[in-house]
Amino acid sequence: MFAFLKDLDTDIRDALLAQLRNLWTHTSTAIEGNTLTLGETAFVLEEGLTISGKPLKDHEEVVGHAKAIDFIYDLIGRKSDLAEKDLFDLHKSVQPERVVDVYKPVGAWKIEPNSTVIVSGNDQIIFEYAPPKDVPELMQDWLALFQNTCKEKALNREDTLMAYARLHVSFVSIHPFWDGNGRMARLIANVPVIRAGFPPIIIPKERRQEYIESLSEYHLSVGTVTARSELLPNTDKLGRFIRFCAESWSESIKLVDNARKKQLERKTIERN
Ligand SMILES: Nc1ncnc2c1ncn2[C@@H]1O[C@H](COP(=O)(O)OP(=O)(O)OP(=O)(O)O)[C@@H](O)[C@H]1O
Numbered sequence: 323m324f325a326f327l328k329d330l331d332t333d334i335r336d337a338l339l340a341q342l343r344n345l346w347t348h349t350s351t352a353i354e355g356n357t358l359t360l361g362e363t364a365f366v367l368e369e370g371l372t373i374s375g376k377p378l379k380d381h382e383e384v385v386g387h388a389k390a391i392d393f394i395y396d397l398i399g400r401k402s403d404l405a406e407k408d409l410f411d412l413h414k415s416v417q418p419e420r421v422v423d424v425y426k427p428v429g430a431w432k433i434e435p436n437s438t439v440i441v442s443g444n445d446q447i448i449f450e451y452a453p454p455k456d457v458p459e460l461m462q463d464w465l466a467l468f469q470n471t472c473k474e475k476a477l478n479r480e481d482t483l484m485a486y487a488r489l490h491v492s493f494v495s496i497h498p499f500w501d502g503n504g505r506m507a508r509l510i511a512n513v514p515v516i517r518a519g520f521p522p523i524i525i526p527k528e529r530r531q532e533y534i535e536s537l538s539e540y541h542l543s544v545g546t547v548t549a550r551s552e553l554l555p556n557t558d559k560l561g562r563f564i565r566f567c568a569e570s571w572s573e574s575i576k577l578v579d580n581a582r583k584k585q586l587e588r589k590t591i592e593r594n
């Protein structure tokens with residue numbers, strides 16, 4: 323059992339896990355453009371019913387993301403190393419496309435280059451992610467980084483934050499999939515966080531702009547990652563992103579604190 327769930331009665335533990343699933347799924351899919359509200363997301367996940375007039379894709383995305391969270395929880399207890407196939411399975415969950423497009427593979431690395439526009443002052447820069455031909459090699463390096471991070475014993479809060487930031491930033495710098503990279507990064511970088519006993523870091527949807535800006539600042543400072551460059555060339559430039567993640571963490575910590583308070587109240591009533 324994860325340390326942040328310790329000593330909670332089964333009903334309170336299940337309620338906390340549902341709250342985390344709803345918040346994580348809602349914020350991460352909303353950042354990407356999903357139109358379901360937190361309430362609608364919870365309703366779809368808990369009741370298995372649809373929201374009238376909302377796109378089918380939005381429903382499929384939240385169901386897929388909730389499934390992906392279960393996969394993340396399974397990974398935490400697993401002994402074997404994370405493999406390419408695990409990332410492909412996770413990608414299939416977050417990208418529930420039904421129309422097959424060979425240029426937009428689901429459950430496989432990208433085959434076409436991808437880029438984003440970064441606005442820096444008055445300049446607009448086309449920033450390219452890693453070239454598709456370098457992705458298999460770079461992702462082997464990323465998997466090695468993930469493995470080494472997860473092998474470290476008893477991470478304190480600061481180390482955990484650093485581990486999350488490094489895995490998140492390196493994943494999105496490669497941008498190994500044609501789409502879904504943000505949601506994938508926000509899921510997989512939480513494995514060492516939960517393994518260290520903490521609740522997941524959940525990026526608030528209201529802070530999307532700061533999230534993108536802090537990542538962009540890092541991208542611009544290190545340039546495009548290729549098979550010939552280092553995966554994390556300049557971690558000194560991670561400062562703003564780390565501070566942003568530390569602030570974002572308070573959302574899930576608040577939910578855990580509330581569950582603990584509820585548990586304490588119950589114990590006090592039982593004793594009297
Ligand atoms: N300048 C940027 N503009 C947009 N995304 C960026 C930028 N810099 C880094 N990113 C990362 O790329 C992600 C978007 O990539 P992609 O569209 O593949 O992911 P997604 O999961 O479909 O969308 P989203 O991350 O928006 O949910 C962002 O969430 C962020 O993690």
Ligand SMILES: [Mg+2]
Nearest residue numbers: 354501502503
């Ligand atoms: Mg996208």
